[in-house]
Structure formats: C-alpha cells, structure tokens
Amino acid sequence: MVHGVQRREKVAVLGGGMGALTAAFALTRAPDWKERYEVTVYQDGWLLGGKGASVRNRAHHDRIEEHGLHIWMGFYENAFQVMRGCYDELARPPSAPLATWEDAFKKHSFITLEEETREGWRHWHFAAPENAEVPGDGREPPGPRDYLLLGFKHLSHHLRAWAREGLSERDGEKRRGLGELADSLEEAAALVNLGAAGLGVTLGVASYRGVRQLLAWAAGEGATSEDAGATGPWRWAANVLTAFARRAARLLEDDLAKDDTSRRLWIMIDFFSTNLVGMIREGLTARDADFAALDDEEYRAWLKRHGASKLTLGSSLVRGLYNLAFSWDDGAGAGTALLGTLRMFLGYRGAIYYKMQAGMGETVFTPLYEVLQKRGVRFEFFHTVMRLGVATDGRSIDRVTVARQARVKDGEYRPLVDVGGLACWPEAPLYEQLEEGDALSRLGVRPASWSLDWPAAEERELARGRDFDRVVLGISHGALAPICEELAAAEPRWRAMLDNVRTTKTLAMQLWLKRDLEHLGWTKPPPVLGTYAEPFDTWADMTHLLPRESWTRDDGVKHLAYFCGPYDTSAAPITDTPEDHAREHARVVDAAGTWLSRHAGHLFPKGADARGGIDWTTLHDVEERCGEARLTAHFVRANTDPSGRYVLSVAGTTKHRLPAHDTGFENLVVCGDWTRTGFDAGCIEAAAMSGLQAARAVIGEPAHVFGEPAWLRAASAVARERVTSGPAYVDRPDEMVLRPPYAMQSVQLDAFAIRADEGKMQALVHRYLEAPTKGALRYEVAAPFAFVVSAFTARVASLDPEHARRGGMPEIDVSVWVPIFSRVSGARRLSWFLPYVFVDSGAAMAAGREIFGFAKSVVDVDVTRGSGGLTRLDVRGPVLRRYAPDATVERGTLLSIAKRAGPDLELASAVRDLVAKRFVDATMNLVFLKQFRQAGEGGRAAYQAIVEAEASVTAMRSWRPILSPHEVTVCDYDSHPLAAELGLPTTPVRTTFGVAAEMDFVMHGGREVFRAR
DSSP, rough: BBTTTTEEEOOOOOOOSSHHHHHHHHTTTTTTTGEEEEEEEEEEEEEOOOOGGGEEEEETTEEEEEEOOOEEETTTTHHHHHHHHHHHHHHOOSSTTOSSHHHHEEEEEEEEEEEEOOOOOOOOEEEEEOOOOOOSSSOOOHHHHHHHHHHHHHHHHHHHHHHSSOOGGGHHHHHHHHHHHHHHHHHHHHHHTTHHHHHHTTTTGGHHHHHHHHHHHHHTOOTTTSSSSSOOOOHHHHHHHHHHHHHHHHHHHHTTTOOOHHHHHHHHHHHHHHHHHHHHHHHSSTTOOOOOTTTBBBHHHHHHHHTTHHHTTTSHHHHHOOOOOOTTTTTTTTHHHHHHHHHHSSSOOSSSEEESOOOOOOIIIHHHHHHHHTTTTTESSSSEEEEEEOTTTSSEEEEEEEOOOOTTTTSOOOOOOOEEEEOOBBBSSOOOGTTHHHHHHHTTTTTTTTTSOOOOEEEEEEEETTTEEEEEEEEGGGGGHTTTTHHHHHHHHHHHHHHSEEEOOOOEEEEEEEHHHHHHHHHHHSEEEEEEESSSSSEOOOOGGGGGOOGGGGOOOOOEEEEEEEEOTTTTTOOOOOOHHHHHHHHHHHHHHHHHHHHHHHOOOOBBBBTTBGGGBBBBBTTOOOOGGGGSSSSEEOOSSSSGEOOOOOOOGGGOOOOOSSSSSSTTEEEESSOOOOOOOOSHHHHHHHHOOOOOOHHHHOOOTTOOOOHHHHHHHHHHHHHHHSSSOOOTTTSSOOOEEEEEEEEEEEEEEEEHHHHHHHHHHIIIIGGGGSSSSSSSSSSEEEEEEEEEEEEEOOOTGGGGGGOOOEEEEEEEEEEEEOOOOGEEEEEEEEEEEEEEEEHHHIIIIIIIOOOOOEEEEEEEEETTEEEEEEEEEEOSSSSSSTOOOOOEEEEEEEEOOOOOOOOHHHHHHHHHHHHSSSSEEEEEEEEESSSSSSTTTEEEEEEEEEEEEEEEEEEEESSSSSEEEEEEOSOEEEEEEHHHSSOOOOSSHHHHHHHEEHHHHHHHEEEEO
C-alpha cells in the first residue's frame, strides 16, 4: 500500500497468439481490472496471431494470406465463448462487415475423404448432420453418457441412410438386417436417454425386443466375458455395442472387398463402436474423466487393442483424424485422440465445422486487439523475447531480455489497415510509423520472420518490480529453447518439456483460379477434403472469401482453393538461417508445382491437362506467364520458423507438458497449445483453454474452463488458495500431511445401504452441522438410509505441485455416510455427511481432521474377498465401553460386514440402480464440521466452521450392484454410539442393497460455507 492506494500488479504477456491474447482478454474482463493490474503485451514484429496470423497483400488485390487452412470445429466451446464475448463488446454497427460473431463464422458440414485404391483415388463424401445447438453458449462438453447416446444415434442415422441410398431393391434381406440393427440402436438410445435409471435397468432390457435381440446375437457369436453378461450399466452398454458391431460384420462381410458402400459403412461402425467400447473398458465414464491417462499409448495401437479391424486402422477415416493434426508419421496419444474424436464427431454444436468469413487475422485477432486496446492493454510491437532470467532464489523470474527490432516514432504503433471497411493486418510493417522504416522498406525486411537479418535497434532488459511482477509466457513451443535456457537449468520439468514435446513443419498453398467449381469438374457441394496425396493432402473451397478481397469482374477470379499438409524435411534437413529459409521456400514452390502436375486432375477433372495435371491456364496471373511459372503469382509457404511450427500430441509426451499454474517459478504462468490444458492438442481450442487457465492462475479467483479434467481444476484451485487466503502454513517434514487436493488412485469401493432411523439421523445432523451455525445453515436428511462404505485406495497423492513430488501412500477408509440435502446459498443439493470415518494410518487421520474436518480415527481393518466380492470386513479400534472415572481404553469391534447365504436381494431394478449410480456419481459433495479446541479453555473452540468439499470421479473402471445378501453389525459404546445415533440395533442388520466400484477420484480442497466468529 502506498498512501492508501494498492499498487497495481504489472503483468507482462509475452507473445501475441491465441493463448496469450485470451489470457489478456480474461485478465481484463472484470470492470475493476485497472485497479489491480497493468497489462502489457510484447509481440515480435507487427502481427498478432502467432500461427493463426494472416495478412492482406496490398500489392495483390488485398488478398488474404494465411499460415495454412484454418477452420474452427463445432466443439470449440471456450474459443467460441471468447469470440462471442469479444464481438458483443465491440458492438459493431449492423451494416459493418463481420458485425457479429454469427456473421464471422458460418456452418460447414460437407466433408470428403480420399481413398487410395488399386483403381486410383476415390471420393468418400458425407454430410455431417447439423443441429440446433450453438457453440460458446456456456455449457460443458458432453459427458460419457452423452457420447454413448450420440454414438447410438449417429450409427443408427448412418445405417438407415446407407440402407436407403447405398443398397438396391435386390438387397432386401440386407436392408432388413440393417433396419433391425438401426431399430435396436434406437431402443438402446432410448434406454441411455433415461439416464442412470435407463442405463442400469438390466432387468428391464427384456422388454425391448431389439436390445434383447442384440444380446442374443452377442451370445450366439461367442461374446467374451469382457463384453457380454452385463453386470452394470456401462458394461451393458459395451455389450450392446459389441453385439451390434458383430452383427453388422456378419451382414456386410461378403461385400467388403467389392462394394465401397458396404466397406465404408463397416469402417464407420467399427470405428465408432471401438472408440465407445474402449472408453468404457478404460473406465473413462465420469463426466470429467482424464483421458490423458491413456496418452502413453499410441492411438492406432489402442484401437487395435480394443478390437478395431485392420481395414479400419488403415482407413481414410482414421487417417483423416491424424491429418487434422499433421501426425500420421509421428502418431498421437490415445487419450487425446480419443477425446478429440468424441468431441469432433459426437460433441459438436450446430455443425461439425465453421468457416471464417474473412482471414483469421481480421476475424479473430483484430477484434481481440481492438477490445484489448480499448480496455487499456498496452501493446509493444517489434519486441523479440530473447531470454528469461531466473533469480538467485531459483524459483522466480527477475528479468526478461528483449530485442527491440524497430522504434516507433509516436510511441504507439497502429498496426491495422482498412480493406473494404474491415480492419486488417498488412503484409509488411507500416514503415512510415517506424524510425528505421525507410531502411527496412528498401531492404524488404519483415521483422516478424525468424530469419530476419537485421540488427536490433536496441536490447532491453525488463526488470521485476519495475517493468513486471508477473510473466505470462505465451510464445509457441518451437521458439522456447533459447528463451528458456535458464529455466531448464533450474527446473528439470522445463528440460523434460523442451526435450519431449514435439513440433512439425507444415505447408500451405493458396490458388486463385479462373473457373468456378462446376467448370473445374467438381460436382458436389463445396468441400473440406482430406487424406489426399501428400504433401498437400487437404483442400478446402474458400471461394466465399473472394468478396472480402479486392478483385474486380475483369480479373476473372472465380474460385479460391486452400491446400495444406505436412512438410517432410527428412531428405533435406535445414537450419534456421536466412539463406536456408530462402532455399527452403524455393524448394516448396517446386514441390507445389510437382504436386499440381501430378494430382490436381483428380480434384479438378475439367481443369486438368491431357496428362491429368493442372491446366496452368486456369490459374490467374496478371502477367500471363507460361506453365508452372504461373505459380509465382500465387501464395505458397513453408512454416519452418520455429514459432510457426505445429505442436504435436505424440504418445508419451502429454505428461511432459506444463499446466498454466505449475511452472516451478512463482511469478511465471504459461499458455499456448503446448501446455497441459486437459485437451492437449495443437488447436485454437487448446490455446483458448490455456489462456483462460493462465489468467485464472494470475487472478487467483475461480474461473471455469469448459472441458478441463477435475484434477487440473483442483490443482489450479491450490494455486488460487495460496495466492488469496491466509498466512503461509509452516510445513513440518515429519507431519506426513500433504496439501490438498488429493488424487485417489485405484480405489476398490463397496457401499451397503441399511435402513436407519431418519429422526435419529436428523438429530445427528442438527448437532454437528446446524447447531454450530445457530440456524444459518439447514441440512435435511434425504432418505431413511445410511451407507456403510469401505474404500481401499492403492495410492493417495497430492496434486499440489510441490507436494506431488513427495510421493504417495495407500489408505483404507471405512465410514458411515448419511445422505442429506444442503441449502447453502439457497440451492438445494444432494450432499453427504460422514459422522464416523475409520482409517488405518495416522497420516490419513491427521490430514482428514486438520484440512477438511473428517471425523477420522485410527483402527485395524480386516477384510476377506471372494470371487463374488467382499465376504467379510471387521473394524477394531480403541473404545471406552462406558464413560466412568475408572474406565480404561480397550480394543473393541466397531463395525462388521458379512456376506450371508440366501437368495439375491430383490428390489425394483430401476430404483436400485438409480440410487447406486447416484452414490458413485461423477461429483459428490461432502459436508464436515471442522473445529479445534482453545488452548486455555478446552470447552470452547478456537476455530469452528462448516466445510464442504467435492469428490470428483475421474475414472470409473467398473461398478455393479451388489445383490448377494450381506449383514452389517454396528457397535454401541459410549465412545462410539453408532447404533444409538443411527437408530439401529446392535444385532446384525440386513443390507437393503449395495454397489461395488473400481475408480479413481480427486478429493478437492474444501471451502468454508460458515465460520463461527
């Protein structure tokens, strides 16, 4: 504080790509942000946008020139939400170009994949169904149950479409078979749509003819124990999908080699069913499951392990996914690829793709720049970051060295030019604004290029405390190695990240042609086309952009084609020198000419010459050059600059990515599609997620990022708590109490419901949760049941970055759970109160009591398991049978569970499974009384609060109802009056039902909902 005014924190944002600008956008969103922060963006050269930057070439009809083909996907929830907020804030006049986000992004649903056969290349066309949903409306991405439902519907839709359009009347039997399969899937979808009750009604399945038929087919075809005999809703769903795929294979197998329609239908069935069944088998059935847990395995190997056919693994459908990420040769982590597959094909909103209605520069980065500048963010263009300097403490950044490429005459560079009423980024700096502008202009120097051969105007050192307090590093991964040398030397995780996360070079080609699609010979709707001949394996019709450029009718340009693909440099490795880049550009132009001469005829049969190559006269060229020389008039580039390279998701590398909040340096956060976001892929959505996460780490306040896993959300909460509340806790090395949140891994859980006295339990709830608040909080017992729960956890580990390095430990918990409705902040929510928790270690007891308020005590637990699950469990610990002056602690049995002989329990299946599924729902809210005695007056509390904390399932490997009869016996000691407080006898009580599960979950840090003053 200085003279009563709080000093504003200076935040230096390094880089101007989507991650960095999203971070700046989120940092400055609050109305009072200027009272808290000064935000400065340091950007190399004159362009914002990073790998998404585009320019307008003013010497060539203001044409748009991109790094490559940029198309947004319909599941980009975070990126679309940022853009919607940006356009709303701009509030452009309705008559202005791109006045709203709906004007800027238009649906695209027609896709073509190319198949290479013995007879040559063949088109595989399909139109992805559109829906009425809108991206960026603030809803979470679909969860596993949603994907299952959408998968059933997706397959049913294609079955009916292909039976109708791809089969003749002579194939009547096959048509009927496909129709039966579609009926069965729609019935299965109806069950899934009922939610937990529908998924769990294994007995009720018998009333569904089609689903019953699927199960019969599975049994008749030798279904394995892994797929058949559903013992729970997810296993049931996997069973149905497996049976469906097997039946489809039987129907189509005779035609796979000779009929394109049948082969493609089978590939689609096999691909989607394998992904969904694999998701279930891997236990990824919680809404915020961490798919990245599978990323050490390559995706194609994962598909093969879960039964995908050789035909599918080599198909254009699979290759298309890899080509989207330029990763066919390098491979992809299974978890990231699986999550991307589900979101792309089943989780899109509105349409599978959205095409921007101008260049990415003016569609995305101009609005972001204009909003941020208007808010008061300062932009320092022409600043190349050279080095980050680590302070002597080894845990913070104390300097940032930058090279200023050019000095601005007026102090503030104004980067945009007007093209048809739209503010755009020019193809070169606006030299007239620069002191060195004349010299730069004469030499044709463009300071945004890594290969710039131009001495810096000056070298500056930004100092901590003077120029910045916090650094947001948003520079692309390819350029980080020289910048982060000191970080890598001080923090091993930086070295591992730099050495393991990989990038690749890419190619782009844009052609302006004098014939429209029809006269080029393309007979289908304008496509986005993939899996064609490399290196330009992807093509999109972008003719809709021509009106945004400055062509006239006399110019005769009627079609605009964008191509892109991976750049194979294996034959000619390069270094990063200006001469090398010049040679590389010439080599790429030659490669483009060769490709067009060999492969353009398949796409443009009426625009081809006699040999099947491009008819060069179709390319617009004002100089009317001959043959391949006409390519000089068009735009071809190789993205070889380190900062322009595409970030890959290679198997085994996700674990080396750094999350925004956990860099090992207290005043450094990171963003970009190379960071750990929960969707660890090279795309705009990952970059937007990273920017939001980086802003959250700086601000220290909750901010929701859609689609991030529970562990990442929890870990970021640790960083927020450390910034925002309380003095630093003094750690003792011998305490063994690690910081929350906790990752609970490989948990074997058994939960048994017993009928208890609702009035007794309500009195218990009142005593511990309501009375301390003097009526400020109200909790209502939800049902006349209590659950006795045993949880054997193989490993408990902290998710706090520092304490995660200390290791983990196993833990056994046996507890009593009372279902309650809480009314905190007026919202009625199902929660759980745990009046008794027995654990097997002092560390577990101390952490539970000190941090959350768990009523934990240390006991001995003996358990016996058989082939059908838990058969016997006994809990023994120190007790006082009766309170008396001469009483002595002894060991007694506190609780027992025993399996008994007899018929299985009978309970309406829908009720049983609904309650059981609810018990192991994705997120459970737990309520505690946390208190510490006063040192001087033992009858008073030094601290007393009601704490609520969430436990989120991150992987549900299996769960099933326990139908075999069990009995629970609880004690009645003065020190442990379980029977009296629950209204139970001390004799064995038969369980009403039970559930067994194998899972991972995160125990999040708690939050005070009431504190006594």
